[in-house]
Amino acid sequence: MLGKLYDRALDGERCWIRHADGHVQRLPVHSWLGGPRADAVFDRAVVGLCSGPTIDLGCGPGRLVARLVQRGVPALGIDQSATAVELARRSGAPALRRDVFAPLPGTGRWQTVLLADGNVGLGGDPWRVLQRAGELLRLGGRCIAEFDSAVRGVEAGWVRLESSRTIGPWFRWASVGIDCVTRLAEDVGLVVADIHPIGGRVVASLTLG
Numbered sequence: 291m292l293g294k295l296y297d298r299a300l301d302g303e304r305c306w307i308r309h310a311d312g313h314v315q316r317l318p319v320h321s322w323l324g325g326p327r328a329d330a331v332f333d334r335a336v337v338g339l340c341s342g343p344t345i346d347l348g349c350g351p352g353r354l355v356a357r358l359v360q361r362g363v364p365a366l367g368i369d370q371s372a373t374a375v376e377l378a379r380r381s382g383a384p385a386l387r388r389d390v391f392a393p394l395p396g397t398g399r400w401q402t403v404l405l406a407d408g409n410v411g412l413g414g415d416p417w418r419v420l421q422r423a424g425e426l427l428r429l430g431g432r433c434i435a436e437f438d439s440a441v442r443g444v445e446a447g448w449v450r451l452e453s454s455r456t457i458g459p460w461f462r463w464a465s466v467g468i469d470c471v472t473r474l475a476e477d478v479g480l481v482v483a484d485i486h487p488i489g490g491r492v493v494a495s496l497t498l499g
C-alpha cells in the first residue's frame with residue numbers, strides 16, 4: 291500500500307507524507323535506515339524490551355531485527371516492501387516479504403511481537419493490528435508496541451507519499467495515542483503490563499489476557 295515511492299525513499303529519494311487535510315510531514319527514512327541519524331536511545335531501549343523469539347511487523351530495512359540478532363535474540367522481520375526486505379537481509383536481519391495479515395511462520399508461538407515506529411497504526415486500524423499481534427503470540431508472550439504521546443485517541447485517515455517527481459496512492463494510516471492503550475488492548479484481549487516512556491516516545495508492553 292505504501293507503493294513504489296516508499297521503495298524509492300529507501301533508495302534516497304526525498305519524500306514526504308501528505309495527510310488528507312493537506313498538511314505534510316517529513317518521512318523519517320534516516321531513522322528507519324539506522325546509522326548516525328537514527329534514534330539510538332530508542333532503538334537500544336526497545337531492543338532491550340524484546341526477549342525470546344521476536345517478530346517485527348512492518349520491519350522496514352530491519353534495523354531493530356539486525357540489532358536483536360546481534361544480541362543473540364532469534365528475530366524475523368516482516369515487510370511488504372521488496373526494497374525494505376532486501377536492505378534488511380543485507381544488514382544481517384532475517385526478513386520475509388509478506389503482508390502482516392497473511393499467514394506467517396510461527397503463528398501462536400512468538401514470545402515477542404514488535405510494532406515500532408507507529409506501526410500499530412498500519413492500515414488505519416489499530417484494533418486489527420493488535421488483534422494480529424495477539425494471534426502471533428504464545429501464551430505468556432508480549433507485544434511491544436510504540437504509541438504516540440502527542441495524539442489523543444485514534445486519529446485515522448488517508449495519507450500518501452509524495453516527492454518532487456511522483457505522487458503515490460492514498461492509503462489508510464492511524465496515529466494512536468497512548469491515552470487509549472488500555473481500551474484498545476482490552477478490546478482485542480490484551481492487557482497493558484507496562485508503559486515505557488523513552489525520551490519523547492512511548493512504548494507499551496501488552497500481554498495476552
Ligand SMILES: C[S@@+](CC[C@H](N)C(=O)[O-])C[C@H]1O[C@@H](n2cnc3c(N)ncnc32)[C@H](O)[C@@H]1O
Pocket residue numbers: 291292296321322323347348349350351352353354368369370371374388389390391406407408409412413
Ligand atoms: C512506518 S514504516 C516502519 C519502519 C520500520 N519499523 C523501520 O524500522 O524501518 C512502516 C513499514 O510497514 C510496512 N508495511 C505497511 N503495511 C504493511 C503490511 N500490511 N504488511 C507488511 N508490511 C507493511 C511498510 O512497507 C513499512 O516498511
